[in-house]
Amino acid sequence: MKLTKPSASLVTEFKHVASQVPHAQPRKMFGYDALFVNGNMAIGLWRNTCVAKLSSADQAALLARGAATPFEPMKGRVMTGWLELSEELAHDPEELLSWAERAVAYTATLPPKVRAPKTAGAKPSKAVAKKSTKKAPKKSAKKSAEGVLTPRRRSGVGSKP
DSSP states (O other), X not given: OOOOOOOHHHHHHHHHHHHTSTTOEEEEETTEEEEEXXXXXXXXXXXXXXXXXXXXXXXXXXXXXXXXXXXXXXXXXXXXXXXXXXXXXXXXXXXHHHHHHHHHHHHHTSOOOXXXXXXXXXXXXXXXXXXXXXXXXXXXXXXXXXXXXXXXXXXXTTOOO
């Protein structure tokens, strides 16, 4: 599935808002701009709006206002703790800054995400052993018209015609 790109104006607005949020690291997630705190994503662009990880109280407030919906990146797959902000809210720089700060503050309370260390020169996985196949039985002699067995000639290198 190809992801829809956000409008250029939303990208510009988000980058401006992101520059005003302290203690957040801007990065890309799935090709979209996002803000991270301690390795956890707090808020980011999604299609032509934003998604944010918010506290239960903030989620309830946004849902009651009708300014957000539960984030469902794939039909039937709702991400717990995430809301998809309305396009009106996402395109309002003051509102977006307010909710970005709340998302960053909430995400800062979560345990840091620890990346597994990369191993130098990772070993390739072991190849699965192939099953041996049975070879066709060799035919050593051919019955002639008289019923006498005669040896077959081998064709190939070194054989006589």
